[in-house]
Amino acid sequence: MLGSGSSTLAMLELRHLRAGYGRAQVLFDLDLELRAGEVVVLAGRNGAGKSTTLKAIMGLVAPTSGEVRFQGRRIDRLEPFEIARLGLGYVPEERRIFADLSVAENLEVGRRPARPGVPAWTMERVFALFPNLAGMRERPGSRMSGGEQKMLAIARTLVGNPAAILLDEPSEGLAPVVVRQMAEALRSLKASGLSVLLCEQNPRFAGELADRVYRIEKGKVSTE
16 A cells, blocks of 8 residues: 555555566566556556556456555456456457447446446546547447547446546557547546556657656566
């Protein structure tokens, strides 16, 4: 947990986390912390371990040692669906929307009841956050641009009413105008008080949003 001198609640904590794929170890004694209402950016080159960090938090990659705690509860031995039910949202870089379902149907799949003490997200609220989606409620996911699909993936996670959200490369591959729209939406998320852990290689995009930045090199935090 945070030291006794801090007054800010730790939403998410990683302590001495090790993880990888088979015999290939990617994370080496990784320590980081996301506090309530904070936007923290994981920066670093491709292959540094940023995406693996998010997957290890969500249980998609099994940690080999160390601890992951969410709202004080240890979650590194839980299944991904159990972690999601506790209120930790995850938007992978690949988006993974349901291509055959409409925008509204994708959102309906992700919807969960509001949680005490957490900003409540309804369909209308996410349409206000992402106005592009409001005019395409009946459009199938397969007929959306990459930027629109990424917005939908974030919106679908938000209607699950998470206490914190993990975002993997939200600006990757997007046109500059869509990057600006994404940055504006994430600023609104920050203003709402949602805790966000964000992997991002675009320094300008990250710098506009971050309260703190962890730079990861070769599976370790090099600077904070």
